[in-house]
Amino acid sequence: MRIIAGAHKGAKLTSPSGANTRPTSDRVKESLFSMLDGYGVLQAANVLDLFAGSGGLGFEAMSRGAAQVDFVDSSLAATRALESNADKLGLDHSSEVHTGDVLHYLSGLPGQEDPESRVFDLVFMDPPYPLGEDAVTQILRRLSAHLDMESIVVVERAARSPEPTMPDGLEVFRAKTFGETAIHFVQLSGEADTDQKTAD
Known part of the structure; x- marks a missing residue:
């Protein structure tokens, strides 16, 4: 696996040894980041x-x-690989690696009323395909407390899977299929530009 563009273009990433990971293909990644560039969500x-x-x-x-x-x-194999990649790229100062269940991590983030509350501009969510749709919805529900009206969540699922069920307050504003992979772009309800609410 490699980085395909930007300051670290061409850098190879270490994959977790013995872990059952499913890397996003270069083709999907290139199209995905082209769309994210168009939304202006990446800088800073x-x-x-x-x-x-x-x-x-x-x-x-x-x-x-x-x-x-x-x-x-x-x-643990994945988080070791993440730490190795961050160190190799010189990005360990601007990244944090957390080992644990995703729902547990989200539950531990300070709430909106807390001055230490975290808001994310961009979220990548590429759960294992066997993960049930109810679990995906539950994660999105927890995640919604850490988004603002400009935030984008990218959910990657198998093309044969149904569109993720959105909890109250979230909506899919764009969807794109690449062979066996489906990408769903999610925002807080009411913000997505109506011109972008298309399923290509």
Whole structure:
């Protein structure tokens, strides 16, 4: 796996040894980041990479101008690979790696009323395909407390899976399919430009 554009273009990323990860292909990644560039969400972004694996999406975002990325994965092999990649790229000062369950991590973030509350500009959510749709919805519900009206959540699922069920307050404003992979762009309800609310 490699970074395909930006300040770290061409850098190879270490993959977790013995872990069952599913890296996003270069083709999907290139199209995804082209769309994110169009939304103007990458520069100086505070990013959250859930089910991060080797961190291909989060490190790509940093290469293209994101300021900070928090990586979350329950696999110790994955978080070791994430730490190795951050160190190799010289990005350990602007990234944090969290080992643990995604829902547990989100539950532990300070709430909106707390001055230490976290708001993320961009969230990558690429859960294992066997993860049930109810669990995906529950994660999105917890996540919604840490978004603002400009935030974008990118949910990657199998093309054969149904569109993720949105909890109250969130909506899919764009969807794109690449072979076996489907990408869903999610925002807080009411903000997405109506011109962008298309399923390509």
